[in-house]
Amino acid sequence: MAAVVLAHCRRGLSQALGSGLVGVLSPKFVNGVRQKSGIQYISRPDLPKLAYRKVKGKSPGVMFLPGYGSNMSGEKAEALEDFCRSLGHSCLRFDYTGHGASEGIFSEGTIGTWKKDVLFMLDEVAEGPQILVGSSMGGWLMLLAAIARPEKTKALVGISTAADYFVTAFKSLPLQERKEFEDKGTWTIPTKSNEEGFFTVSLDFLREAENHCILHSPIPIACPVRLVHGLKDEDVPWHVSMQVAERVLSADVDVILRRHGQHRMAEKDDIKLIVYTIDDLIDKLTTIT
Template structure:
């Protein structure tokens, strides 16, 4: 694997990334919470884009993976701004955003901020409003304790300790970026893939996103055996197929 490149930013931590420069529409992969750009889905998409001749970018958010900074100091707005910085500085032409879990939330926020740059989106276990929804479902005594101590333990089987320590301020700031209370003004084609055995983000969340999008071109694809990560070989084949179909659709549209 080639060494990561770094995107320099004035007074901000550098972002690590890998990029293929080719034809557009390109693909930008947005990973999930506490994940890196070296996950199976990201690498599979990179291989596909390389062989199919499309541009591709995968990167690490501030404080994650190989990027500089401390993730514990970050708010959701910081990671949203990372996505916008990558779109603005590392891509040209229309892009398809592929977001996994929290990356699915960020792809919605990025599309709202840069509608002219986002030609399509593919969400995998899209966790729109996820941290906020999970926190609100906690018993009131746990919410009060989190407000008092400034943090709470978010259970996760993907953490070695069995939980992620999440700051209360992070949850409160994330409330400012919730999108499911009203319509989501996004008109590009959207594909939402979700595993029905997802124990982190219920598959119904993708249905909610689909219902609120203003786009007329929205598909929800449910995999009965899929878990949250959707990283089994058949899951990844499905993702590649969906992305490939969307690229073909957008390319054919441009030819008309």
């Protein structure tokens, strides 16, 4: 199946797509220490500080949610910030607890932990309505956030959306294999998304994740939803995005399949498609308002 490419292109978009779509953030010195430009930290009572980058601008803003074990400095996140700058729209990207530059211990994190991070950033840092853009696990968190904060969520763009995926993938294992992991207390998941070639999650992580599963019933989300997925995704099958599309109550839902797309969706043409999709949504939302 060929990819659906949105041809509409607003003024300034072509400039944002130049040079591989990735902007170069110039370093600076703070108190004699070399730091990347724009990184900030926000404190929370009794919780780890979260690192983020924010560009102020018009509404709706764009808020990027990275995947499991990923961070706010990937190709997609930087391309979205460049794009938002080119159009004068606000952009927010951040690292979950235990990820990237944020405080906390990665192995102690849960879906609930990272959902709280997203809601905190929506409530305390994001200004005005947002288009949430979630990659992989970020797509799952994006949906949870939209359910919890419908007034702040104007549209959703899922990239290789991994809704419920840890739980459903574990339950689909052969009984004997599942029992072996349960006895060991951890599950090793093969992946091509990191250098190690696998993720390891605890059974406690999986049990906690069950509390946040959403594909077993209609998903109460009414805003526009766009789901981009690669047919070559070997981590999260594309039919997960189809399941999300079938269960979301919104009347405005599109699924865009990339014939050669893989899980990370980080090739130049993949990122162009994601940016075009967001650009189209911004145009739609600003025309409506």
